[in-house]
Amino acid sequence: MVASNGKLTSRDVARLAGVSQATVSRVLQNSPLVQPATRQAVLDAIAQSGYAPNAAARWMRTRRTGIIALVVANLAVNPLYPAMLQLLSTALRKRGMSASVYEEEDFSESTMRGIVEGGVDGVITTTAMESSLPFLERIADQVPVILLHRTVSSKAFDQFSSDNHASGASVASFFAKNGRKKIGLISGYNLPSTLREREEGFAAELARRGLQLKECAIARVPKFSYATGAEAAREIMMAHDVNAIFGVNDIVAIGALDGVRSKGLAVPDDVWVVGHDDVPMAAWDCINLTTVAQSREAMVDAAVARLCARLDDQDLRPKRVVLPHEFIVRGSAG
Amino acid sequence: MVASNGKLTSRDVARLAGVSQATVSRVLQNSPLVQPATRQAVLDAIAQSGYAPNAAARWMRTRRTGIIALVVANLAVNPLYPAMLQLLSTALRKRGMSASVYEEEDFSESTMRGIVEGGVDGVITTTAMESSLPFLERIADQVPVILLHRTVSSKAFDQFSSDNHASGASVASFFAKNGRKKIGLISGYNLPSTLREREEGFAAELARRGLQLKECAIARVPKFSYATGAEAAREIMMAHDVNAIFGVNDIVAIGALDGVRSKGLAVPDDVWVVGHDDVPMAAWDCINLTTVAQSREAMVDAAVARLCARLDDQDLRPKRVVLPHEFIVRGSAG
DNA sequence: ATGAAAGCGCTAACAG
DNA sequence: CTGTTAGCGCTTTCAT
Numbered sequence: 001m002v003a004s005n006g007k008l009t010s011r012d013v014a015r016l017a018g019v020s021q022a023t024v025s026r027v028l029q030n031s032p033l034v035q036p037a038t039r040q041a042v043l044d045a046i047a048q049s050g051y052a053p054n055a056a057a058r059w060m061r062t063r064r065t066g067i068i069a070l071v072v073a074n075l076a077v078n079p080l081y082p083a084m085l086q087l088l089s090t091a092l093r094k095r096g097m098s099a100s101v102y103e104e105e106d107f108s109e110s111t112m113r114g115i116v117e118g119g120v121d122g123v124i125t126t127t128a129m130e131s132s133l134p135f136l137e138r139i140a141d142q143v144p145v146i147l148l149h150r151t152v153s154s155k156a157f158d159q160f161s162s163d164n165h166a167s168g169a170s171v172a173s174f175f176a177k178n179g180r181k182k183i184g185l186i187s188g189y190n191l192p193s194t195l196r197e198r199e200e201g202f203a204a205e206l207a208r209r210g211l212q213l214k215e216c217a218i219a220r221v222p223k224f225s226y227a228t229g230a231e232a233a234r235e236i237m238m239a240h241d242v243n244a245i246f247g248v249n250d251i252v253a254i255g256a257l258d259g260v261r262s263k264g265l266a267v268p269d270d271v272w273v274v275g276h277d278d279v280p281m282a283a284w285d286c287i288n289l290t291t292v293a294q295s296r297e298a299m300v301d302a303a304v305a306r307l308c309a310r311l312d313d314q315d316l317r318p319k320r321v322v323l324p325h326e327f328i329v330r331g332s333a334g
Numbered sequence: 335m336v337a338s339n340g341k342l343t344s345r346d347v348a349r350l351a352g353v354s355q356a357t358v359s360r361v362l363q364n365s366p367l368v369q370p371a372t373r374q375a376v377l378d379a380i381a382q383s384g385y386a387p388n389a390a391a392r393w394m395r396t397r398r399t400g401i402i403a404l405v406v407a408n409l410a411v412n413p414l415y416p417a418m419l420q421l422l423s424t425a426l427r428k429r430g431m432s433a434s435v436y437e438e439e440d441f442s443e444s445t446m447r448g449i450v451e452g453g454v455d456g457v458i459t460t461t462a463m464e465s466s467l468p469f470l471e472r473i474a475d476q477v478p479v480i481l482l483h484r485t486v487s488s489k490a491f492d493q494f495s496s497d498n499h500a501s502g503a504s505v506a507s508f509f510a511k512n513g514r515k516k517i518g519l520i521s522g523y524n525l526p527s528t529l530r531e532r533e534e535g536f537a538a539e540l541a542r543r544g545l546q547l548k549e550c551a552i553a554r555v556p557k558f559s560y561a562t563g564a565e566a567a568r569e570i571m572m573a574h575d576v577n578a579i580f581g582v583n584d585i586v587a588i589g590a591l592d593g594v595r596s597k598g599l600a601v602p603d604d605v606w607v608v609g610h611d612d613v614p615m616a617a618w619d620c621i622n623l624t625t626v627a628q629s630r631e632a633m634v635d636a637a638v639a640r641l642c643a644r645l646d647d648q649d650l651r652p653k654r655v656v657l658p659h660e661f662i663v664r665g666s667a668g
Numbered sequence: 669a670t671g672a673a674a675g676c677g678c679t680a681a682c683a684g
Numbered sequence: 685c686t687g688t689t690a691g692c693g694c695t696t697t698c699a700t
Contacts, residue, residue, distance in 0.1 A: 009693055020671045025695060035669060055453030056393035057693035060676055075420040082416035086409040089437045098452055101433050103423045118432055119389030226618055258619040284560055285592040286620050343677055354687045367685060391677035394692055
């Protein structure tokens with residue numbers, strides 16, 4: 001328990017235990033080639049000295065750091081992301097790896113450089129956009145890259161996502177089946193795959209059922225937040241008489257809830273509001289939002305498992321997995 | 335742009351550029367001791383080959399990884415933590431460091447080992463408890479440790495926190511000044527410094543003003559979530575006729591909002607509810623929670639700055655900084 | 669079962 | 685300014 005400032009090496013421990021440095025190394029990796037007595041002597045020496053192996057030296061030899069870069073966005077805005085980060089971090093820890101966070105909407109040259117030169121063994125990104133492709137490709141040149149949640153058009157990556165097209169469609173049929181035909185949509189510009197597919201699925205299903213989504217009943221927000229959602233709902237209601245609104249994620253949908261009420265209308269009596277993602281707040285009584293839940297745990301576990309597999313075998317063929325969703329009816333619609 | 339799988343070394347680049355390996359190294363650290371023409375040749379060779387330096391080897395020499403362990407808790411439950419994580423991650427990136435997240439309530443042997451052997455240059459923890467002390471001390475033996483948000487009794491650490499005692503007191507005087515005298519409190523067991531100090535400051539100020547906080551008007555939750563907050567409010571109201579409730583953090587306070595309403599009472603007409611932390615949701619119309627905001631950015635920036643200072647000079651005397659709070663009156667009280 | 673010895677790819681003296 | 689050289693602390697043969 002001597003407080004010697006991380007200066008000790010395995011050589012010091014070896015001397016203390018009266019063995020060679022190589023033997024200390026063997027004990028450290030639980031090699032079976034060490035006699036119990038010797039092992040114990042080494043372990044004692046380690047405990048006595050307070051020795052901790054030098055990670056950098058080990059990494060240099062093994063060419064593995066066990067660090068996985070996690071690229072996430074909107075941590076402070078959309079609770080979906082911390083929820084995924086938490087699951088990812090836990091899943092990685094369980095497999096003996098650690099998580100390095102990169103908070104960034106989309107990719108930039110600097111993020112990419114940080115990742116490539118950051119000594120990570122692999123990357124899991126939840127924020128890929130089409131425009132990220134060149135960066136993703138350059139990263140994938142060095143280490144495995146897994147796309148989670150948001151996907152891109154390339155066939156070169158493992159990609160795990162929710163069935164956003166289908167869930168968008170399910171919102172449309174929910175409105176249609178329940179006779180809600182004056183329909184509004186809150187979406188955005190330059191969308192990631194998730195939101196784009198939800199919007200497309202929603203619009204396609206409306207069309208299939210002969211329902212119109214009028215251009216003026218679509219509000220496009222510059223970014224997805226509570227405030228823009230509220231404003232978008234007000235805009236839609238000014239332009240159009242709607243009785244149902246789909247917000248492509250929960251945060252704008254929650255904003256829409258208050259936007260509708262701020263115009264003196266009631267949810268769900270006058271207007272139904274449906275969101276997407278089932279963030280924890282959606283279940284709160286004061287919000288009580290009808291929404292679509294993704295299979296978050298399954299998605300994360302599958303992505304982490306795939307990353308590990310690819311770490312062991314670089315040449316796996318890229319795989320695309322789409323996970324099921326669940327429609328959750330609460331008080332804001334239905 | 336050759337896709338050669340991270341196998342190239344600075345030696346390969348040197349050969350390509352017709353210089354020595356050391357020169358490549360110098361270019362990589364922007365050393366001024368390289369002639370522009372030589373530097374350009376090296377840069378060309380780097381670009382041409384797609385070379386990226388081996389981080390582990392560099393770390394081994396410099397004994398710096400630039401990785402800071404961030405210990406946070408409750409990422410998916412209390413939005414305060416992702417908000418701090420986001421600020422921390424950004425502040426570290428700005429200074430050229432990267433963030434490794436450890437999601438864990440309190441410390442455990444395994445978290446500690448992960449950190450000590452994870453090759454981090456330093457640790458910032460937002461989740462310290464008194465029981466973490468032995469672990470923190472062992473970590474601090476190896477690398478600088480900064481306590482943020484939650485503090486401990488030891489004088490041996492740099493600690494940055496909000497003035498939780500004062501903010502607890504400010505809630506009490508707010509109630510008192512406004513004639514709210516039948517007062518309830520939602521707190522917990524085995525509290526971290528933050529919540530303990532808030533509770534103490536609140537109780538002390540009530541006492542100073544001759545107001546009683548009856549034992550039966552205190553609900554202690556096993557963990558701090560929306561659900562436990564709602565249940566706690568109902569318990570308090572069953573046991574006691576209160577007209578004001580302080581929830582020691584926003585999440586339980588938001589739960590309390592709905593707990594009160596679920597008993598058929600109105601906020602704020604019948605019962606005032608005040609929280610603490612000013613999480614983003616507190617400002618939503620549907621929640622509209624009177625609360626106390628911490629100086630989050632200032633706290634994070636100070637902690638990161640201190641970490642950097644300590645990285646440069648291990649022997650700095652530990653410093654304790656308490657940052658101001660701001661009382662924010664919204665619709666749930668006042 | 670253990671020790672000796674050879675590097676991993678880089679940085680940092682030290683020469684020139 | 686640039687090249688040569690010597691390790692950093694570990695893992696991993698190769699002997700024994």
